[in-house]
Amino acid sequence: MATVKHPNGKTLTLVAQRRTTPLPADAPKPIYIEREIIEVLVFDSMPNPASIMGHAAIEVRGVTYNRQASGYLRMKPDDYIYRQAADRDIIGLRLWVTPMEAGKLQADLESRVKAGKKYHLLTNSCSTNTAHALENTGILAHDPRNLQTPITPAELLSVVSKSNRVVERRLYPRGWEHGASENW
Secondary structure: OOEEEOOOOOEEEOOOOOOOOOOOOOOOOOOOOOOEEEEEEEEOOOOOHHHOOOEEEEEEOOEEEEEEOOEEEEEOHHHHHHHHHOOOOEEEEEEEEOHHHHHHHHHHHHHHHHHOOOOEOOOEOHHHHHHHHHHHHOOOOOOOOOOOOOOOHHHHHHHHOOOOOEEEEEEEOOOOOOOOOOOO
16 A cells, blocks of 8 residues: 655555546536526517617516506516517517526515505616516626616616526517417
């Protein structure tokens, strides 16, 4: 058996030698994390004064949360996208999150629904709510160099699309029919 002299004077004996990883020491090792997918939806503008800058919504665990002037709307994603795509183009950004982040995001959105605060273009709009909910989860959703409010749908799309969490960009063109899109 091989022995080695430790700097403090002890003699160490090699008992066993094992290879603990099949990869070289300097090779990147994969880390497996359980993931869920959320989708941030950004809508084209409409002539309606409430939608002149566009619109935003977020889908988490099979529910689309959407802040409107009349209050929060919660719907199944398929139904919501189908209804909205009849009038305007939609861009969907699918992001990965951990189950804990998805739970935190959903709880945040549910608390916003329950609070039922009055709509305000600068502080409590569709894109501002979506951005704040994402940022409470740790996902940057507005340009920190700009003013904190208002967060426009265009800014939300621009910033979130640069995230390293984006796994897919979906397009739902105006007039989209359920199941007819290659992205669906």
